[in-house]
Amino acid sequence: MPDFVEIRDVHFGYGERSILSGLNMAFPRGKVVAVMGGSGSGKTTILRLIGGQLQPKTGSVTVDGQSVHALDSASLYALRRKMGMLFQHGALFTDLTVLENVAFPLRENTDLPEELIHDLVLLKLQAVGLRNAANLKPAEISGGMARRVALARAIALDPQLIMYDEPFAGLDPISMGVTANLIRTLNDALGSTSILVSHDVHESFSIADYVYFLSNGTIVAQGTPNEMRASSDPYVKQFVHAEADGPVPFHYPGKSLADSLGLERGR
Numbered sequence: 001m002p003d004f005v006e007i008r009d010v011h012f013g014y015g016e017r018s019i020l021s022g023l024n025m026a027f028p029r030g031k032v033v034a035v036m037g038g039s040g041s042g043k044t045t046i047l048r049l050i051g052g053q054l055q056p057k058t059g060s061v062t063v064d065g066q067s068v069h070a071l072d073s074a075s076l077y078a079l080r081r082k083m084g085m086l087f088q089h090g091a092l093f094t095d096l097t098v099l100e101n102v103a104f105p106l107r108e109n110t111d112l113p114e115e116l117i118h119d120l121v122l123l124k125l126q127a128v129g130l131r132n133a134a135n136l137k138p139a140e141i142s143g144g145m146a147r148r149v150a151l152a153r154a155i156a157l158d159p160q161l162i163m164y165d166e167p168f169a170g171l172d173p174i175s176m177g178v179t180a181n182l183i184r185t186l187n188d189a190l191g192s193t194s195i196l197v198s199h200d201v202h203e204s205f206s207i208a209d210y211v212y213f214l215s216n217g218t219i220v221a222q223g224t225p226n227e228m229r230a231s232s233d234p235y236v237k238q239f240v241h242a243e244a245d246g247p248v249p250f251h252y253p254g255k256s257l258a259d260s261l262g263l264e265r266g267r
């Protein structure tokens, strides 16, 4: 069976600034694939290209056999219904209850009767262990619980593809582990495909089937978590062992310090 998502030779930039150059990735059905890379390397951009919110300069993105950027808006909308997204800092609606937050995509995207929506939401909340928190407001639950509610909302429509943008950001270690396990369990229970964008090596490696490392607009390393742990590639080593020095630059690219300070070269 073809991969659920395929990215072929994609080039993309914001204005003049090139972000992705010759990107090739495959996300097989049923798998959890982690995308790792330094800050600003373009990980979120990849998710937005897959969702069709951004258009590549050249190259193709295929989701479930459909070329995302060749679709008209009605077909793109239909394709997006197969995708669930947990946004970075994905905020809940603060004035809605947990139940109403998870019901939101069902109310927006389906004509299901209220009683059925209510029951479906309770099943999703059961899956993330929060059925008994259904009537609380976001301000009444912890950050880790809020992330699980956002997860329940992301899977409300039983998506075939679930994209997670930094799902562990800002969580305590226990909530991180709980969230990681849920990502794996939900993927397997739904029979979906998951793309996990994260900086967190430990949690990502614990649940991913395959890992891509992104740097300078292209994939610099890829393999199973075990292969990556054993890799001697300097980029992978820097990332896996959280070393400050290595191929990943500390500075945002641009002018040299001397240029910024208006100093002449060679003096």
Ligand SMILES: Nc1ncnc2c1ncn2[C@@H]1O[C@H](COP(=O)(O)OP(=O)(O)OP(=O)(O)O)[C@@H](O)[C@H]1O
Binding pocket: 014, 019, 037, 038, 039, 040, 041, 042, 043, 044, 045, 046
């Ligand atoms: N709408 C935009 N317009 C211009 N530049 C942008 C835009 N969105 C992102 N960028 C730039 O593109 C680069 C890649 O951004 P992106 O958000 O994809 O990176 P990322 O790998 O997800 O980073 P992080 O891990 O820090 O979230 C960054 O340098 C960012 O400043």
